[in-house]
Amino acid sequence: xxxxxxxxxxxxxxxxxxxxxxxxxxxxxxxxxxxxxxxxxxxxxxxxxxxxxxxxxxxxxxxxxxxxxxxxxxxxxxxxxxxxxxxxxxxxxxxxxxxxxxxxxxxxxxxxxxxxxxxxxxxxxxxxxxxxxxxxxxxxxxxxxxxxxxxxxxxxxxxxxxxxxxxxxxxxxxxxxxxxxxxxxxxxxxxxxxxxxxxxxxxxxxxxxxxxxxxxxxxxxxxxxxxxxxxxxxxxxxxxxxxxxxxxxxxxxxxxxxxxxxxxxxxxxxxxxxxxxxxxxxxxxxxxxxxxxxxxxxxxx
Amino acid sequence: xxxxxxxxxxxxxxxxxxxxxxxxxxxxxxxxxxxxxxxxxxxxxxxxxxxxxxxxxxxxxxxxxxxxxxxxxxxxxxxxxxxxxxxxxxxxxxxxxxxxxxxxxxxxxxxxxxxxxxxxxxxxxxxxxxxxxxxxxxxxxxxxxxxxxxxxxxxxxxxxxxxxxxxxxxxxxxxxxxxxxxxxxxxxxxxxxxxxxxxxxxxxxxxxxxxxxxxxxxxxxxxxxxxxxxxxxxxxxxxxxxxxxxxxxxxxxxxxxxxxxxxxxxxxxxxxxxxxxxxxxxxxxxxxxxxxxxxxxxxxxxxxxxxxxxxxxxxxxxxxxxxxxxxxxxxxxxxxxxxxxxxxxxxxxxxxxxxxxxxxxxxxxxxxxxxxxxxxxxxxxxxxxxxxxxxxxxxxxxxxxxxxxxxxxxxxxxxxxxxxxxxxxxxxxxxxxxx
Numbered sequence: 001x002x003x004x005x006x007x008x009x010x011x012x013x014x015x016x017x018x019x020x021x022x023x024x025x026x027x028x029x030x031x032x033x034x035x036x037x038x039x040x041x042x043x044x045x046x047x048x049x050x051x052x053x054x055x056x057x058x059x060x061x062x063x064x065x066x067x068x069x070x071x072x073x074x075x076x077x078x079x080x081x082x083x084x085x086x087x088x089x090x091x092x093x094x095x096x097x098x099x100x101x102x103x104x105x106x107x108x109x110x111x112x113x114x115x116x117x118x119x120x121x122x123x124x125x126x127x128x129x130x131x132x133x134x135x136x137x138x139x140x141x142x143x144x145x146x147x148x149x150x151x152x153x154x155x156x157x158x159x160x161x162x163x164x165x166x167x168x169x170x171x172x173x174x175x176x177x178x179x180x181x182x183x184x185x186x187x188x189x190x191x192x193x194x195x196x197x198x199x200x201x202x203x204x205x206x207x208x209x210x211x212x213x214x215x216x217x218x219x220x221x222x223x224x225x226x227x228x229x230x231x232x233x234x235x236x237x238x239x240x241x242x243x244x245x246x247x248x249x250x251x252x253x254x255x256x257x258x259x260x261x262x263x264x265x266x267x268x269x270x271x272x273x274x275x276x277x278x279x280x281x282x283x284x285x286x287x288x289x290x291x292x293x294x295x296x297x298x299x300x301x
Numbered sequence: 302x303x304x305x306x307x308x309x310x311x312x313x314x315x316x317x318x319x320x321x322x323x324x325x326x327x328x329x330x331x332x333x334x335x336x337x338x339x340x341x342x343x344x345x346x347x348x349x350x351x352x353x354x355x356x357x358x359x360x361x362x363x364x365x366x367x368x369x370x371x372x373x374x375x376x377x378x379x380x381x382x383x384x385x386x387x388x389x390x391x392x393x394x395x396x397x398x399x400x401x402x403x404x405x406x407x408x409x410x411x412x413x414x415x416x417x418x419x420x421x422x423x424x425x426x427x428x429x430x431x432x433x434x435x436x437x438x439x440x441x442x443x444x445x446x447x448x449x450x451x452x453x454x455x456x457x458x459x460x461x462x463x464x465x466x467x468x469x470x471x472x473x474x475x476x477x478x479x480x481x482x483x484x485x486x487x488x489x490x491x492x493x494x495x496x497x498x499x500x501x502x503x504x505x506x507x508x509x510x511x512x513x514x515x516x517x518x519x520x521x522x523x524x525x526x527x528x529x530x531x532x533x534x535x536x537x538x539x540x541x542x543x544x545x546x547x548x549x550x551x552x553x554x555x556x557x558x559x560x561x562x563x564x565x566x567x568x569x570x571x572x573x574x575x576x577x578x579x580x581x582x583x584x585x586x587x588x589x590x591x592x593x594x595x596x597x598x599x600x601x602x603x604x605x606x607x608x609x610x611x612x613x614x615x616x617x618x619x620x621x622x623x624x625x626x627x628x629x630x631x632x633x634x635x636x637x638x639x640x641x642x643x644x645x646x647x648x649x650x651x652x653x654x655x656x657x658x659x660x661x662x663x664x665x666x667x668x669x670x671x672x673x674x675x676x677x678x679x680x681x682x683x684x685x686x687x688x689x690x691x692x693x694x695x696x697x698x699x700x701x702x703x704x705x706x707x708x709x710x711x712x713x714x715x716x717x718x719x720x721x722x723x724x725x726x727x728x729x730x731x732x733x734x735x736x
Contacts, residue, residue: 132628140622
């Protein structure tokens with residue numbers, strides 16, 4: 001597994017490449033933004049919701065000596081899309097990856113605090129990550145289909161979890177997942193062709209279909225549209241909106257327009273701290289914290 | 302901003318400075334290109350010289366001189382009592398049978414010395430050739446057959462033109478009388494040069510005309526079989542564990558450094574280790590391909606582990622994340638996704654390791670695979686030698702005929718090595734995936 005530096009580096013380069021709308025020259029007034037927030041800083045806005053699916057309490061993440069997430073409290077509501085926004089390196093992806101313990105693959109990463117899924121602490125030592133990840137699925141920044149056929153890409157998850165008892169059932173899962181991801185009509189005649197032969201947008205929808213084939217309850221999306229063109233992005237956004245009916249979704253994005261379009265709640269991260277959480281409309285129209293306001297109005301990237 | 306513009310003005314336009322330096326930059330680039338090109342040409346020149354030298358010396362070993370004789374399988378000599386007992390036939394004096402037609406062809410030769418010289422035209426293997434014929438078909442007894450009998454190595458050399466006829470008789474292996482006999486045989490069309498199948502099927506021999514690489518090829522085959530069946534699974538398993546499962550801490554760092562060190566250990570040290578461990582401690586048979594394979598396993602393991610780890614590292618982490626993301630366990634991630642993608646790289650590394658093992662000589666000398674073994678080994682426990690050691694043994698022999706056989710054996714060894722490396726390249730091309 002890759003260590004931290006390359007991971008971080010990769011994130012930095014791709015993020016800076018995709019941020020093009022909201023980068024402006026920092027003026028002297030916002031120089032204070034680079035300062036870290038006080039350690040006993042309290043998140044502005046309501047971090048708890050009534051119908052919480054996941055509850056995070058005082059979450060801290062360390063990469064070696066680096067304190068990447070600081071005292072973060074956040075609820076992820078059922079059948080809701082929560083968007084996480086913030087400048088590059090603010091820890092939003094790191095936070096997302098804590099939610100299905102994807103950070104376990106990084107040796108030097110350490111997580112403290114409590115993250116509960118349906119009242120069950122997912123960082124409990126006795127908890128098995130395999131069922132957790134079946135329950136909390138993930139879509140990554142770069143489309144990463146398996147170098148196998150389209151069919152096998154979708155069927156892989158159900159196969160290893162034994163979700164289908166017959167070939168017919170598996171066929172049905174594949175069709176249903178691809179239909180939900182809006183890809184069925186485009187690929188139904190070439191299911192045996194390699195998944196990486198599809199276009200970028202199709203690949204990302206294939207990855208989403210692969211995730212929902214396992215029927216998770218929560219879906220984490222780490223900048224799912226950063227490598228896609230506007231048309232493919234629109235399709236994926238539409239899809240997210242539909243998926244919200246059945247799934248709980250947490251999405252990290254660099255596009256504030258996207259956050260505004262797809263999410264019901266928005267969380268703003270700044271240098272490892274969760275600055276502000278609230279209803280998306282409220283965060284975008286009437287931000288409470290100065291940092292949030294500066295970011296949203298494009299005063300700094 | 303204004304300050305930098307001023308600075309630009311002070312030293313003139315940038316484009317002028319760039320243009321001024323261009324010539325020097327291109328000259329430097331050209332020099333570097335010529336340097337690289339000359340290095341490549343020098344390398345090709347060396348390889349070309351090597352090949353030309355070996356092929357020009359060795360190609361004649363692929364034909365062997367035979368003497369066509371009318372042999373009478375005299376029942377009086379082979380089986381006087383008519384028992385048809387194989388044991389009796391095996392004990393019969395076939396030398397006499399082989400010599401008889403020579404006596405008939407050259408009735409004028411008399412005197413012990415001349416006669417002995419005449420008989421020496423034939424290889425000492427010729428009587429066994431006749432014995433084999435009779436054993437295969439006893440009905441030959443009492444008949445006359447035209448048989449191509451193997452000529453002695455000196456005659457072989459003479460017929461191939463490797464002996465200088467103008468040299469003073471004391472300086473050459475055959476005297477004028479023998480040359481006269483051979484010329485007479487030649488003029489009657491009784492000297493034939495046939496494709497040398499014996500070279501590929503026979504084991505080693507003191508007589509160059511009977512020596513072949515069959516035993517060495519079989520020995521190399523069994524040795525590599527043992528090496529492959531041990532080093533591939535062990536190497537791949539070690540690489541997978543170290544790369545995918547082992548925690549990154551000081552112990553794994555130490556292991557990694559030591560694997561790299563192991564790859565640089567002189568191979569003869571592995572031979573000594575094999576001698577001490579496998580032969581002296583475990584009591585495994587000396588000179589056996591099994592022990593050779595074990596020693597070469599030790600030697601190729603680091604190569605395979607390093608190549609396999611590199612192959613695993615080159616699988617993008619996004620594939621692992623994708624698999625983990627749908628809830629595959631680490632084991633499933635590795636075996637369903639990472640390993641198939643890394644396999645071509647692993648196999649390439651393994652083939653290169655095997656090619657290295659095929660050409661290895663030094664450690665095998667230590668465990669007794671340098672012995673003179675005539676029989677072709679039938680299994681990994683039989684004493685045998687391997688191709689490079691056979692080359693070493695023949696290169697040491699004084700007979701002129703062994704020179705061409707040494708080169709021919711090198712050609713066979715090189716053919717195997719080139720074939721293995723070509724397979725590695727083809728596999729890499731065919732199965733390489735791009736993301």
